[in-house]
Amino acid sequence: MRKTEPRGVYLAVGWQRPMPGTAFPAPIPAMRKCGGAIHARDIRDAKRTVARGFWPGARPMPPPPRAETGDNAAPRRHDQHRASGRREKVFSQRKVAQLLVRLIEIDPPIWRRLLVPSDWTLAKLHRVLQATFGWTDAHLHEFHIGGLRYGDPDLLDDGFDGPRVFDYADVRLLDFLGQPDPVFVYVYDFGDNWQHEIRIEAWPEVETAPKQAQCLDGARARPPEDVGGPWSYGDFLEAIRDPEHDDHASNLRWAGGHFDPEWFDLEVINKDLRNAMRSNAARRLHQPKPKKG
Known part of the structure; x- marks a missing residue:
């Protein structure tokens, strides 16, 4: 009830x-x-x-009229609600959100272009972003929208009267429909502070309801986990490019023995996206090494 x-x-x-x-x-x-x-x-x-x-300023909806009986009775509210829900379901299934996601404060840019079902929540989008960039989901995360924080309140509420955290499972991509040029930010790892700018580019229609997200295009590999953030990433690249650098060997070991900043493999990324919603999916800790020969 x-x-x-x-x-x-x-x-x-x-x-x-x-x-x-x-x-x-x-x-x-x-x-x-x-x-x-x-x-x-x-x-x-x-x-x-x-x-x-x-x-603000929208015409208010008056309280619902009292129920009537007989053949001329207006549809009951729960019947209207069901009909509206069916229309919304059909509408959302025929739409996907085309997103352009890039890491902030890194040049040349690291970016991905994605198609994501429009009825997916920000909680699901978190898993999509982890998979498409190859992060390991080993740190806290949240979204910043309009100056407010959206995430998992059980993980982010610190109990010290900090800014309120709104549940990101209550917000869908479809809720941005109609907003001009929607842009918001996803933050992963509050220590390294990897900020991802997310821009909704379009709402393309599809023939069948999508069951998973898809990467269309992109460029470059994401930085190694725990490298220290955008500024430290520049130092990391400088060290691995110079065999004579004092930190060359240690930084390569940190990255799994190999790191190519220009690496981007659409097939590998889409394979990761197909497994993004599986809780037991294996996560790659490091960038795939090139095949010999």
Whole structure:
């Protein structure tokens, strides 16, 4: 049975201004009694209503009319909800999000172009990004959208009244639809601070509902894990290119004995993406070594 809010409780909608370089206004829902806001019966529907683009000044939805009986009775709310859910499911299945992802503060750029099912959440997108760049998922991560933090609250809430962490399992890529040039950031490894800029380039339609993400193109290998961040990565490259450098041998050992910054293998990356949602999938710790001969 669905949990409903008492009659007379409405959703008051507020929006936080987007941070520079982003285009996704963060919804700030609050449940309180007020006569001129959007009606909601449960928290889940309210959050989804906000995420789909109701802006301040939108015409409020009045409380639902009392149920009528007979042949002329209006469809009940749960029937309308089911019909809306079916339309949304068909719509989302026919769309994918085309993403351009690049590591910030690295030149020449390390980037990937992806197709991701539009109804996937940011929690699933985290696994996609780990697979497409070849990270090992050994560190904490979060998304930054409109100045707010989205991630796993159980992992990121520190209990010291820090900035609130919103559950990234509640946000889908489809929620960005209609926003002009959506851009947000994925941060992996708070020590090395690998920041990935994610730009939604397009919403191409597909004939059948996609079951997995796909990499279309890209360039260059991601840096070794725990190398120290973008600035230390430059020092790492300098050392492995110079056999006379004091750190040449140790840095190569750190990278698994081989590292080519220009490496990019579309077949290998898409194989990793096909296994991205498997909890027991083997993860590559290092870049594949070139075949001899």
